[in-house]
Amino acid sequence: MSVSALKMSRLLIMSGFYFMSSPGSGSAGGKPNLDVEKKVDSLLNQMSLDEKIGQMTQVNKLSIDKNPQHIKELYIGSILSGGGESPRPNTPQSWADMTRAYQQQATETRLGIPLIYGVDAVHGHGNVYGAVVFPHNIGLGASRDPELIAKIAKITSKEVAATGIHWNFSPAVSVARNLRWGRTYEGYSENTELVRALSKGYTSGLLSFTTEKGSRVLGTAKHFVGDGGTVWGSSHNSQFKIDQGDTPLSEQDLRTIHLPPYKDLIEEGIQSVMVSYSSWNQEFMHRHGYLIQDVLKGELGFDGLVVSDWLGVFWQDGENDAIKIENSINAGIDMVMAVDRYADFISILKNLVLTGRVPMSRIDDAVRRILRVKYRVGLFSDPYYTSGFTEEVGSAAHRKVAREAISKSAVLLKNNNAVPFSGKNRRLLVAGKGANNMGLQCGGWTINWQGGDGDITPGDTLLNAMQVSIPNGWTINHLAEGQKEIDGTDLYDYGVVVAAEDPYAEGFGDKLQPQLKDEDLALLAQVKARSKKTILIIYSGRPVEIKNADSLADAIIAAWLPGTEGLGLSDLLLGFKPFTGKLPYTWPKSFANYEGYPVSQDNTLFPFGHGIQTQ
Numbered sequence: 001m002s003v004s005a006l007k008m009s010r011l012l013i014m015s016g017f018y019f020m021s022s023p024g025s026g027s028a029g030g031k032p033n034l035d036v037e038k039k040v041d042s043l044l045n046q047m048s049l050d051e052k053i054g055q056m057t058q059v060n061k062l063s064i065d066k067n068p069q070h071i072k073e074l075y076i077g078s079i080l081s082g083g084g085e086s087p088r089p090n091t092p093q094s095w096a097d098m099t100r101a102y103q104q105q106a107t108e109t110r111l112g113i114p115l116i117y118g119v120d121a122v123h124g125h126g127n128v129y130g131a132v133v134f135p136h137n138i139g140l141g142a143s144r145d146p147e148l149i150a151k152i153a154k155i156t157s158k159e160v161a162a163t164g165i166h167w168n169f170s171p172a173v174s175v176a177r178n179l180r181w182g183r184t185y186e187g188y189s190e191n192t193e194l195v196r197a198l199s200k201g202y203t204s205g206l207l208s209f210t211t212e213k214g215s216r217v218l219g220t221a222k223h224f225v226g227d228g229g230t231v232w233g234s235s236h237n238s239q240f241k242i243d244q245g246d247t248p249l250s251e252q253d254l255r256t257i258h259l260p261p262y263k264d265l266i267e268e269g270i271q272s273v274m275v276s277y278s279s280w281n282q283e284f285m286h287r288h289g290y291l292i293q294d295v296l297k298g299e300l301g302f303d304g305l306v307v308s309d310w311l312g313v314f315w316q317d318g319e320n321d322a323i324k325i326e327n328s329i330n331a332g333i334d335m336v337m338a339v340d341r342y343a344d345f346i347s348i349l350k351n352l353v354l355t356g357r358v359p360m361s362r363i364d365d366a367v368r369r370i371l372r373v374k375y376r377v378g379l380f381s382d383p384y385y386t387s388g389f390t391e392e393v394g395s396a397a398h399r400k401v402a403r404e405a406i407s408k409s410a411v412l413l414k415n416n417n418a419v420p421f422s423g424k425n426r427r428l429l430v431a432g433k434g435a436n437n438m439g440l441q442c443g444g445w446t447i448n449w450q451g452g453d454g455d456i457t458p459g460d461t462l463l464n465a466m467q468v469s470i471p472n473g474w475t476i477n478h479l480a481e482g483q484k485e486i487d488g489t490d491l492y493d494y495g496v497v498v499a500a501e502d503p504y505a506e507g508f509g510d511k512l513q514p515q516l517k518d519e520d521l522a523l524l525a526q527v528k529a530r531s532k533k534t535i536l537i538i539y540s541g542r543p544v545e546i547k548n549a550d551s552l553a554d555a556i557i558a559a560w561l562p563g564t565e566g567l568g569l570s571d572l573l574l575g576f577k578p579f580t581g582k583l584p585y586t587w588p589k590s591f592a593n594y595e596g597y598p599v600s601q602d603n604t605l606f607p608f609g610h611g612i613q614t615q
Ligand code: GLC
Pocket: 081, 082, 083, 120, 169, 222, 309, 310, 506
């Protein structure tokens, strides 16, 4: 989609209209390129069964590092870094060195087919120390700005490619319908049309980046399909409650609510789709032949590659691994994220082919798709990607866009003349664990899979940002974590409390009653007693019960999981930027009688689209 189309979509979105995708708006990726098809055919005809199955196998870094010779010996087609699987030291250069070493092995195989390296750069290249970390998708949903999201996707692709990585398992196009889900923040919204518009923005930005040699980062629409529609208590994973659960919907509703973003992104030219751990009406997505083969590949015409989720083939219910693998491959999965089970996967699949349970035609279709995508992104002509712009990772220019993104993603829920701050020689008090904690400010999928606590990566916390931004004559007092009493006795003009969720990813964030912590509410009361105006800033991956905060705070700001550039928040508090964010999810009063979307009128605290706009 061109930038002018993005501008138009932003105007429509900001005016509350969400445009339908224009039919046939496909790009290069969606049309067969005869030259590529000829190369794929020629290569496929030379390949042994072992080489074909190797291409269908994706191994994680920690596993392949135990037997690096397997890259060559087993013709491994792809390696990934799971969340937090970083080289040591965790620097952009050592990432580039690591991926180069793996690729060197792959290109020394008989046919020299390059491997494709994947990572979850879901809010910037979050695994890499020093990369810029953008707001998670829930915040970008509040921005309503596909043009901004396109810029973010392009920067993310540049930082990913700069570390020699070719594949980003992003964007998640989840239409998240239950705020108890630990992956709500990975979705842009509860609203399908908003998810469509912003996912298209991301994809156009991702596809607009090319390396010096014209190569592209492979994007992934995930998790196919209906991952955001699961119900509480239905998880197939005993560790979780709703993540990896069941989506009980009619086909009509599945098609109306969850399928449209895939149709859009296929038209945009997305080249990979990741299958969801979840099930639809109790049928596992990882073996759903109708939805993968007939709908995604047939009806929607998807000719890229379908990848499983992490061990998703093995984690289904079922008699044994052979039957699970047989069902998944025959259902249309092309590449298996086999992780530490890769040797089993390879030997089981080979036996399934030799015994006719998986036809060679299915193997050839899978490998054809994998080779096609590798040609299309430019991997054969440019297997290393870095082309020397590692120093751009975390650059000031990239951080400037993240700062803008934070300003546009925060939502002003309540304001009794508290923000923006004004006047001379003001006295500020800043409190709350989240006020000076990069880990809480970034959330999950940052440096580590589950995120972290404290100074996990460079950037500006809210406190840092306020300290460098306040006008001359103003003072800031920071009530540090663990410090019980506020110094002195006089009154502050503005008391700011940051209440933060502890970081989490995936099902570890599944929660029956997401709510502000009692200690944060007690701190809010303490700060209120010493402030003329009290401002509550919430760092969370979803709307949470605010309990009595409404009676304590003069202003309430949903900042979501904003990322490394805290200046984006101080810009708002000090009036350098206006509040423009709008809720991408309905904000309930309570989770006591909450059953997911839609939230009943009498349980709605702030409706979808709410957000006080300032000048
Ligand atoms: C995870 C997630 C998926 C991610 C993959 C690789 O379990 O479900 O979103 O891309 O594994 O990290």
